[in-house]
Amino acid sequence: MSYTPNASEAKFLTVERFKYSRLETQAVIEKLKAANFADLALLDQIEKEDLFLKIRARSYRRCKVQFLVAIPIIFLGLVFKDEFSVFYLTTAIATYFLISSLFGLQSNKISKLEKKYSTNSTQNY
Incomplete structure (x- = not known):
């Protein structure tokens, strides 16, 4: 006999789960699996989406750090380009990192609710 989730468990099976923590969602999913949920x-699918969300959030943070590091390196490379020729190479590499991080920031953008959800926040909204 298959188990039918009640109203409080059903909200964890929709996008509404982002209002709660990832740990709460995982607990409900494990409970439903143990209760022989039909679907x-x-x-x-929810577990895969949560994993991809976690990966996207991590990639977004890495791109943000990369962006913030590339800006001063480009600035220093442009200021000291007449002093040493190695700063041309440094500026070119930092520009590459800046452009790639901009694409990464754009493609991995997540909402504030998803960001809170992916960081395991236990605060309800």
Whole structure:
């Protein structure tokens, strides 16, 4: 006999789960799996989405750090380009990192709710 989730558990199976923490969602998913929930494919899909969200959030943070490091390196390279020729190479490499981080920031953009959710916040909204 398959288990039907109640209203408080059903909200964790929709996009509404972003209002809660990832740990709470995982606990409900494990409970539903143990109770023999009929739609196991939905639970697997939610787990995959959560994993991809975590990866996107990590990539976004890395790109943000890369962007913030590339800006001063480009500035220093442009200021000291007449002193040493190695600063041309430094400026070119930093420009490459700046452009790639801009694309990374744009492609991995997540909402504030998703950001809180991916960082395991336990605060309800």
